[in-house]
Amino acid sequence: MKIRFLGAVKGVTGSNHLIEAGGKNIMLDCGMYQGKDEDLNEKDFVINPAEIDCLLLSHSHIDHSGRIPLLVKEGFKGNIYCSKPTYDLCQIMLVDSAHIQETEAEWTNKKAMRSGKELVEPIYTQEDALASLKYFKPVLNGQIININENIAVKFSDAGHILGSSIIELWIKDEEDTIKLVYSGDLGMREKPILNDPARIESADFLIMEATYGNRVHENIEKRAEELINIILKTVRRGGSVIIPSFAVGRTQELIYELNKYYDSHINEIGTKENELKKIPVYIDSPLAIKATEVFKRNSHAFDEEAKNYIMKGDNPLYFKNLHYIQSAEESKALNFSNEPKIIITASGMCEAGRIRHHLKHNLWRKEASVVFVGYQAEGTLGRRLLDGEKTVKLFGEDIAVKAEIYNVEGFSGHADKPALLNWLGDFKEKPGKVFIVHGEKEAKEEFAQAVREKFGIETIIPEYNVVYDIRKKDLVKVLVLESEQEKLRDRQIQELLMEVEDLKKAFERALANTEEYLKLEDVNYEDIKKLNNNIKSLENEIMNLTMISAK
Numbered sequence: 246m247k248i249r250f251l252g253a254v255k256g257v258t259g260s261n262h263l264i265e266a267g268g269k270n271i272m273l274d275c276g277m278y279q280g281k282d283e284d285l286n287e288k289d290f291v292i293n294p295a296e297i298d299c300l301l302l303s304h305s306h307i308d309h310s311g312r313i314p315l316l317v318k319e320g321f322k323g324n325i326y327c328s329k330p331t332y333d334l335c336q337i338m339l340v341d342s343a344h345i346q347e348t349e350a351e352w353t354n355k356k357a358m359r360s361g362k363e364l365v366e367p368i369y370t371q372e373d374a375l376a377s378l379k380y381f382k383p384v385l386n387g388q389i390i391n392i393n394e395n396i397a398v399k400f401s402d403a404g405h406i407l408g409s410s411i412i413e414l415w416i417k418d419e420e421d422t423i424k425l426v427y428s429g430d431l432g433m434r435e436k437p438i439l440n441d442p443a444r445i446e447s448a449d450f451l452i453m454e455a456t457y458g459n460r461v462h463e464n465i466e467k468r469a470e471e472l473i474n475i476i477l478k479t480v481r482r483g484g485s486v487i488i489p490s491f492a493v494g495r496t497q498e499l500i501y502e503l504n505k506y507y508d509s510h511i512n513e514i515g516t517k518e519n520e521l522k523k524i525p526v527y528i529d530s531p532l533a534i535k536a537t538e539v540f541k542r543n544s545h546a547f548d549e550e551a552k553n554y555i556m557k558g559d560n561p562l563y564f565k566n567l568h569y570i571q572s573a574e575e576s577k578a579l580n581f582s583n584e585p586k587i588i589i590t591a592s593g594m595c596e597a598g599r600i601r602h603h604l605k606h607n608l609w610r611k612e613a614s615v616v617f618v619g620y621q622a623e624g625t626l627g628r629r630l631l632d633g634e635k636t637v638k639l640f641g642e643d644i645a646v647k648a649e650i651y652n653v654e655g656f657s658g659h660a661d662k663p664a665l666l667n668w669l670g671d672f673k674e675k676p677g678k679v680f681i682v683h684g685e686k687e688a689k690e691e692f693a694q695a696v697r698e699k700f701g702i703e704t705i706i707p708e709y710n711v712v713y714d715i716r717k718k719d720l721v722k723v724l725v726l727e728s729e730q731e732k733l734r735d736r737q738i739q740e741l742l743m744e745v746e747d748l749k750k751a752f753e754r755a756l757a758n759t760e761e762y763l764k765l766e767d768v769n770y771e772d773i774k775k776l777n778n779n780i781k782s783l784e785n786e787i788m789n790l791t792m793i794s795a796k
């Protein structure tokens with residue numbers, strides 16, 4: 246059985262892995278790249294989409310599902326298996342993503358026409374997105390799906406976003422049956438609305454995310470409190486609170502948490518609760534409105550607490566001062582008044598969408614606050630604001646960053662290091678090997694080390710498009726594809742050249758120091774002996790180097 250990792254290898258976006266086994270090509274996720282790797286979205290698929298037999302989709306987030314319309318457009322005709330809520334969410338998210346592609350292409354083309362440059366096509370259109378939906382086959386959690394006589398698959402809760410799944414695969418390949426588990430994105434336990442990530446019995450091999458493999462989320466229990474305090478502080482000084490949030494998932498979780506907070510403090514007269522009730526909350530996103538509807542339709546997938554609200558007749562996704570904003574005009578009108586308010590809008594990483602005009606109108610105000618509640622990928626505007634950038638460009642204009650910038654980590658959709666280790670610790674039979682994906686370098690490395698130390702499990706941080714040939718409990722054989730071999734060679738050369746440069750300087754320094762030392766009057770005999778040996782072995786190494794380069 247062979248696995249190739251074609252996305253979420255260098256960073257967290259573009260999740261896409263390929264399994265060749267049991268006579269089938271199975272794809273795990275087909276996500277879009279965001280932030281610094283965005284250009285990769287236009288790259289061809291490594292394997293002809295027509296040759297892929299089926300796609301297993303862990304969840305609806307665009308960095309896991311966003312290239313599906315392109316996959317179908319380029320010839321994929323298999324089934325796309327996913328949970329029912331994931332299918333429902335993809336119906337709105339893929340069309341929305343297509344709309345963004347179309348708008349961006351239109352914008353680029355307007356400029357291209359003026360400068361005489363070549364016109365571009367959107368990566369895919371809304372029509373392509375709609376066409377891809379007919380390949381979706383929603384399945385139930387716990388249902389065993391037989392792809393063919395050699396491959397069976399099961400989905401269970403991952404607790405990351407509504408419908409998010411951990412995927413288990415049993416693959417019969419040359420006599421052995423190998424159990425492979427794909428974690429998808431894992432949520433924290435006790436996340437609002439969602440069930441906790443499911444416990445998995447066993448795995449031979451595990452592909453696991455490590456977004457926060459080197460972090461501990463602080464103040465999880467206090468996340469609502471923390472947010473409320475920021476809101477009150479900001480509103481009291483006359484500012485608005487801008488919350489960039491994924492329209493799907495995080496926004497509904499925020500509404501739920503605010504509703505819960507209001508409910509539990511209902512009898513506290515004259516407290517901050519009363520003050521809060523006067524502050525209007527705007528959900529400024531047509532996508533978020535549609536997503537909230539999908540959430541309501543899928544309340545069967547909610548956790549016990551959320552179901553209890555519904556049983557009591559309370560709508561957990563609504564409270565009194567909550568307003569949904571549909572049209573662009575209404576959205577713009579929000580900035581006409583200086584009345585303090587809370588605006589929750591997309592995109593979550595500030596790369597596109599209405600968030601950008603709210604930032605333009607508020608970033609420069611020192612009384613305003615911007616509150617991040619989700620992961621900010623490298624290279625995105627959100628990440629730059631978090632990193633403390635003092636001026637940013639929005640709509641061609643330089644905007645000074647004077648507003649207070651907060652990061653409330655407790656709302657994160659991703660499990661932190663202890664939670665990831667706990668989930669792995671819950672396996673009754675631990676995986677033989679763990680492939681670590683979906684994280685920045687430091688996160689993956691620190692997490693890999695923790696897994697080795699805590700469980701004694703071998704870890705692999707896979708490289709892009711390298712083929713890992715795996716056998717039951719057997720060593721992973723690595724086959725580097727020719728095209729990749731060349732890139733690997735180039736990279737190694739670059740690294741060696743850099744080392745040569747460093748060494749040259751270090752060498753010069755060491756020789757100069759030695760020279761100086763030998764000229765002193767009181768050099769002791771022991772040191773002379775040591776230096777003699779060292780210089781002889783250096784001469785030897787230099788001779789070896791010369792022999793290689795003289796060839």
Ligand SMILES: [Zn+2]
Binds near residue numbers: 306309405406
């Ligand atoms: Zn996700």
